[in-house]
Amino acid sequence: DVKVTQSSRYLVKRTGEKVFLECVQDMDHENMFWYRQDPGLGLRLIYFSYDVKMKEKGDIPEGYSVSREKKERFSLILESASTNQTSMYLCASNGQGYYGYTFGSGTRLTVV
Amino acid sequence: GENVEQHPSTLSVQEGDSAVIKCTYSDSASNYFPWYKQELGKGPQLIIDIRSNVGEKKDQRIAVTLNKTAKHFSLHITETQPEDSAVYFCAASSGGNDMRFGAGTRLTVKP
Numbered sequence: 001d002v003k004v005t006q007s008s009r010y011l012v013k014r015t016g017e018k019v020f021l022e023c024v025q026d027m028d029h030e031n032m033f034w035y036r037q038d039p040g041l042g043l044r045l046i047y048f049s050y051d052v053k054m055k056e057k058g059d060i061p062e063g064y065s066v067s068r069e070k071k072e073r074f075s076l077i078l079e080s081a082s083t084n085q086t087s088m089y090l091c092a093s094n095g096q097g098y099y100g101y102t103f104g105s106g107t108r109l110t111v112v
Numbered sequence: 113g114e115n116v117e118q119h120p121s122t123l124s125v126q127e128g129d130s131a132v133i134k135c136t137y138s139d140s141a142s143n144y145f146p147w148y149k150q151e152l153g154k155g156p157q158l159i160i161d162i163r164s165n166v167g168e169k170k171d172q173r174i175a176v177t178l179n180k181t182a183k184h185f186s187l188h189i190t191e192t193q194p195e196d197s198a199v200y201f202c203a204a205s206s207g208g209n210d211m212r213f214g215a216g217t218r219l220t221v222k223p
Contacts, residue, residue, distance in 0.1 A: 004155070031209055033209070035213075040121070040215055041215060042116075042118070042201060042213045042214055042215040042216050043156075043201065043213040044213075045211075045212075048209050050209060056209065059113075090155055090156070092155075099144045099146070099161070099205055099207055099211075100146055100158045100161060101146075101148075101156075101158065101211065102158075103148075103155030103156045103157070104155050105153070105154055105155045106154075106155050
């Protein structure tokens with residue numbers, strides 16, 4: 001069964017902390033994505049990567065960075081967490097030539 | 113860029129009734145329109161998709177219709193069951209890394 005695995009389901013961090021959200025896929029997919037999900041706003045794209053060490057900004061990249069050192073792993077980094085970054089974060093992946101996404105189960109991050 | 117609007121935001125139906133969720137998109141270059149179902153505590157899962165060269169697609173109790181001229185597409189669920197209760201998202205993409213999602217519809221099926 002193909003999988004996208006997010007390392008934490010729930011995370012509580014303090015304002016100003018550096019936060020790492022990890023995502024691993026086992027499908028040898030080229031493309032990986034980070035979204036945040038907020039009520040009434042749907043899924044908004046933060047960053048995506050189409051290859052190792054490659055990254056592109058999505059619609060809301062401010063306050064975030066990403067890292068993709070290996071094909072299977074895509075990390076989202078909050079350099080200095082703020083309360084307005086409290087949200088559900090979803091990682092997804094897809095392969096070249098296939099449009100549908102496979103999502104992870106999400107990480108619910110609370111910044112206090 | 114692409115903008116996807118989804119209606120209604122909440123929908124409540126009796127078990128056995130039909131449910132319809134509608135979406136509109138803005139970018140005429142979009143040619144792929146998936147629908148995702150998100151159950152509580154889980155990530156969204158692809159349930160059906162349609163490409164722009166097809167007007168309708170059906171898979172058992174779910175169907176999707178696409179009107180390219182009007183730039184809208186809809187999800188139809190017939191004979192709803194309590195396990196259909198979830199949040200549904202529509203999305204649109206031109207096939208690149210540009211998929212944009214609607215705001216979601218919370219469907220409740222009452223037994």
